[in-house]
Amino acid sequence: MKNKSVLGSVTLLSALIVAACGTGEKKALETTVALTTEATTTAPTTTTIASSETKEVSLADTQRVGREDVGYFNVPKDWVAYKDPNGGPQFQYASKDSYNMITINGYDKDQLHVNAGETFGAELLANRLYDGWQYNPKVEKTQKEKTKFAGEDAFLFKIQLKDGKYLFQWVFQRGEKVYDVLLEGTENTVATLRPVLEQTWGLDSKTPGQ
Template sequence: MKNKILLTSVTLLSALMVAACGNGEKKTAETAAAPTTEVTTVAPTTTAPTTTASASSTEKKVSFEDTQRVGREESGYINVPKDWATYQDKHTGSQFQFSSPDKYNILSMNAYTKDSVKLKDDEKFGAELLANRLYNNWENNKQVKQLQGVKAKFAGEQAFLVKVVFTDGKYMYEWVFQKGEKVYAVALEGTADTINTLRPFFEQSFGLDPNTPGK
């Protein structure tokens, strides 16, 4: 299941970059982009554990002492636990991936330029468009049990966060946001506890500097 989830996520963002969505896109634009900025929700649904902090994870200062900085120039850099290692699913193309030792919790990162996205005449390249395409396709996936789209802060940017709960109980958060001329996609797949724990590290550490978190 884990490989299938990752493959689907990559396929959605990669394949959809070169093929515009159908008539359902207007519906997703209203669903994924309309919610107000998220401030307290940490899990995809009320059935998942929530944070014990009253403020959003972007407001909490975290310690990067037990983390390592990973990534690459094309897709950005982020901090993950020290015991995580390089992971590459052969079906997921060239995206950057890192995983926990058991390979159940997986980070995936990718970035897109305007030239890599096929746009309709009335479409504008940006994070909102790509997030809506992603949401629309998860909505039609039979492996998805629950789906939610919200706005959230990520790496100091306004991001669109797509939260997925799969039928096997696994979770996935995917942040889509723009920095400069690129739209970045950062996905974390795994248990609810892992997402709750790593979310603030991800939100605060992602950046374009290979050495300094958040830069």
Template sequence: MMKNKILLGSVTLLSALMIAACGNGEKKATETTAAPTTEETTATPTTTAPTTTAGASSETKEVSLADTKRIGREDTGYVNVPKGWIEFKEIEGNNPQQYQYTADGYNVVTLTGYSKDQVKLGKNDTWGAELVANRLYTTYENNSEIAKIQGTKSKVIGIDAFVIQSLTKDGKYFFTWIFPKGDKVYTVAFDGDKSTLQKMIDLIEQSWGLDPNTPGK
């Protein structure tokens, strides 16, 4: 059923941030591991966003924005997705902190932004992207639907980002980028099939931004 298919993309990230990060999750989330297991797209770009260092391979690439549209909100940031995608509304109601778009109910992009006062900090916690990444990693690692998980690093419009890469037991890919911008921490999550993920990696890493009109800004 669709509800099961979108389970991971609809994770209430705030609840993950309200728990204390455990030691193992912290270690794994901050390790630099192998490059993403997905292949990178090789199509010749026709329209480009500002060039950034994209992916764990640290290669400089350009991304095509042809046939895409810009979606998002002021509080979550914006990103380009294929024109055919539509805003996703859960039957039970979306988390108000999240903004979601989908291609087909299976492939979903989720945008979220967090300020320091929205997250419960422990006595020794330091606010930032690493803290958010650690807690999310621990939450995903303990999810019974996850078969494999690893933490790596990349860049989103030139900003250092933690990336949690996971694969569900039924073969669905679930990637989450976590990075700071200003005094907030933003996350972009994709869950869906491999071929769509391959197309979305560059769009996420090069078109995300806080400008509703200009990709990468």
């Protein structure tokens, strides 16, 4: 039952996507993520995202999941498919108690509903989502940064809820689509799975990071 508050927040944020919020973006902190990954049974020996700092992440106890419209990524082997009872097209995978969860959406120009005077892209979606978090009564604090996700420039929101739950949300563009990836759970889960997501998300169903 602990996951209900965040699932409600996800539904709220999805609704905000169809309308422009019209607020200015805060100055972002530039960060760089750099990781090297060990092999899985379906992965190459290493997958590297260029950076000044290298961190090895084992994928030995993970499984590759995903969907063509939102991309593919690795999660712990004991995680299971999850479907938000409120519906929606997002793709979700969660721990068995549903407290720790990953939710991914992908949007093209028609799905993002770009209004007159707006420019399609990650910044447009990031501004809308961030405004939603700023006004969400369940949120204790938020932080917005610029970073890298799967080799792409990305906006990252670090969010802590009043009930103690942690959330990391990335917004980025690849090709003609904008994606948002939401990781939620305990502080330890978010810290552990962050590099796995950043390293393994891609459009190839078999090869992490591709």
